[in-house]
Amino acid sequence: MRDEKEILNRWRLALGRYAEGPVHFSEGSLPYGEMDQVLEFLYSREYGEEQEIRKDRGGSGDPSSLTVPSWIEKLRRLFPKSTAEIMERHALEKYNMTELLTDPEVLKRMEPNRELLKMVLELKSMMKGPVLEMTREVVKKVAEELTKELEQEIRPALTGRMDRFSGSPVRSMRNLDIKKTIRMNLKHYDVEKRQLLLDQVYFYGRLKRHSPWNVIICVDESGSMMDSVIHSAVMAGIFARLPVVDVKLVIFDTSVVDLSGYVEDPVETLMSIQLGGGTDIGGALRYCETLIEAPARTIVVLVSDxxxxxxxxxxxxxVKDIVESGARLVALTALDRQADPVYDRNAAEKMARLGAHVGAMTPEQLAEWMGKIIA
Structure with missing residues (x-):
């Protein structure tokens, strides 16, 4: 009987208080009345002009009694983290509740994550004073978390070639020395079971390179490239701390901004981005040409749709001039964890015919691709 009540209560939450033939809440294990308030505060906006008419139909726990800060507090307290993040995203993207990012008290209560990072970057032009400073903290926290994740994937691919004569404490399948592992464990071979028992596994070491390559990352800052812009800024910061590469970072729309002076600080880089405007890829690449000093040791990474x-x-x-100079050019139509792009396929095909490497990549795939060139 109790299970039936819980099921009915959940249906009531899903249907909303203004549904035909309303289902009333029964006593349950969760505070369904408060949860209903939180849902109604957001999703009643779906009704638009009909909302006031629907309110006249009765009901209790009027969502208008909530303010944005109290809504955030209840949302975080009553719902799982993943559900709360989805609802916050709906509030910003679907219902344009920009007060989420312009009220210091509201912003303070929101969970820093990549979705929030994208939102604050899109709306930071509206922010001033304390809110803008809090925005910087959001950017810093998320950028640091993303850097920590990506660094583990990127550094091994770029910090050195395999040294097959020294051991390594880094236990990675990529570093596994299978021949030495078999040879050194032959004494543990079990004849009866016909199995090789591994007492110790051996890995290759890596040698650092001391002759740096020049990497020029040229990023389209249009709104559709948001995920790629974030990953590009973070990766540029990681590359800049490696002895193997000298990094320059350029962002563009119809204008070009050289952020090479901030390349080691993803926060400053991301806070410098002004999303929107047109797109002048040719102008950006022409600027990148002026940064090429040793073409044979230069990689230009264009991140654009x-x-x-x-x-x-x-x-x-x-594109033709950069490739013919001897520099490597990779045109990335997406650079993020999904690498699922929307892009101009005709332009991609023509760039490929001109000698550019074209495709969508995850950060790890880009690092591996660069590692093969630098080796």
């Missing part, structure tokens, strides 16, 4: 808004002739001409 390849939708050129100014001059395709200039864009293709710049």
């Amino acid at each position: 390849l939708y050129e808004g100014v001059s395709q002739a200039n864009m293709y001409g710049a």
Whole structure:
């Protein structure tokens, strides 16, 4: 009987208080009345102009009694973290509740995560004073967490070639010395079971390189590239701390901004981004050409959806000139964990024919690709 009540209560939450033939809450294990308030505060916006009419139909626990700060507090207290994050995203993206990011008290209560990072970057032009400072803290915390995650994947691919004559304490399948492992464990071979018992597993070491390569990361800052912009900024910061590469970072729309002076600080980089505007890929690549000093030891990483808004002739001409100079050019249509891009396929195909490496990559795939070139 109790299970039936819980099921009915959950249906009541899903249907909402203004559904035809309303289901009333029964005594349950959860504070369904408060949960209903939280849901109604957000999703009653779906009704638009009909909302006031629906309120006249009765009900209790009027969601209008909630303020945005109290809504955030209850949301975090009553719902699982993953559910709360989804509802916060709906509030920002679907219902344009920008007060979530312009009220210091509200922003303080929100959980720093990548979705919140994207939102604050999109809306930071609206922020001033204390809210802007709090935004910087959100950017810092999420950037640090993302850096920690990506660094474990990126550093091994770029910090050195395999040294097959020294051991390594880094236990990774990528470093496994299978021949030495078999040879050194032959004395543990079990004849009856015909099994090789591994007493110790051996791994290759890595040698650092001391002749750095130049890596120029050129990032399209249009709104559709948000995930890629974030990952590009974080990866540039990781690359900048490696002895193997000298990194320059350029962002662009119809203008070009050189952020190389901030490349070791992803927070400053991300706070410098102004999303929106047109797209001049050719102009950005022409600027990157001026940064190339040793073409044979230069990799240009263009991160863009390849939708050129100014001059395709200039864009293709710049691609051709960079490739013919001897520099490597990789055009990434996406650079994030999903690497699921929307991009100009005609432009991608033509760039590939001109000699660029074109595709979507995860950060680890980019690091591995660069590692093969640098080796």
